[in-house]
Amino acid sequence: MKNFNELSKMAYNNKADYYNETIDGKFTLKFKRLLCENIVVKDHSKILDIACGNGTLLKMLSQENTFNGYGIDISDKMIKNASKICSEMVFKVAGCEKIPFEAGFFDVITVCAAYHHFPDTKAFAKELSRVIKNHGFIYIADIYLPTPLRVIINPFVPLSKEGDVKFYSPQEIMNNLQVHGFRQIRIIKKGYIQMICMQKYM
Template sequence: MKNFNELSKAAYNNKADNYNETIDGKFTLKFKILLCENIVLKDNSNVLDIACGNGTLLKMLSTKNNINGYGIDISDRMINNAFKNCTEMIFKVAGCEDIPFETGLFDVITVCAAYHHFPDINAFANEVSRVIKKNGFIYIAEVYLPTALRAIINPFVPLSKEGDVKFYSPQEIVNNLQVHGFRQVSIIKKGYIQIICMQKVML
């Protein structure tokens, strides 16, 4: 069985030291900007960024509000750089299926342009359901492709050497989280970017 996590780790370790200047870094900046425009934060919120990379999104969010920032990423070199960029925040090397934080800790969880890398989206949904507070919000910014284009591209996505698994429709993302106690709040589409916001309503 293909180990998507190992592929992702190797690819992003390789890009880590100058990630913001890479094609990927410039591409995902647009996702981060749109997230910052739409995320609602209160001061002292506990915010977890899953697949946080070098901490850029958390740093951007911290300019809007005083937050307690946490991040996980499968790339240890990305996490090393996140510590340097956001010295007051907490970062750990981890995948999305086993989040190394306590139950009910987070007010807000973000995922930026990484959902298509997750090998087991059900395990991911189960974990975010565990670590988020009741009434907390999750924001998933992900690549948006029309149905016909996804049908053409998705059979070839797992052939990627960077750990890509599959591109999802907004409804597929919503359905996955609904099973784990979330309700849909909003779906925003802007060009090739979609942002799914959901709220944890059931324990």
């Protein structure tokens, strides 16, 4: 059986050229809008979007902000399209466990509707802590399900053909990052969307 990253790569390569018109693309647009409404962007800051897809979130952010944009995604076709949409930004093919940038490089890091795809969230948290600056901010927007629904659904999530792994509560996400020196700044729950903002203090 293929691993989660391979499944995700195959699934998103297959819909990369028309992603914004897919059910997934339309569904995740609400996550992107919530992030854009809440992310604080300082001029010329360095922003990394992990699992950036075709670069839509960074493009949306750039319409009202001036910053240096970067993105990584395991789908090479998504990265190819992101480079076209945001030609002034830097994009690389990579997973969340090994981010190909130097330590303390980013001011802001975003994860939009992708955290439930990460096969090793502990490795992600450790790598996140490495590449973000002290006092840098992480914004994670992901699917929110109440505890009873998560208990019922999570055992079946790994059976997905698109590399889904598990749905998490806000507290589970925060607990994972707190180990690496992140502190809670804000939590927003809006229907089926949750957004967690944390800041690094170590």
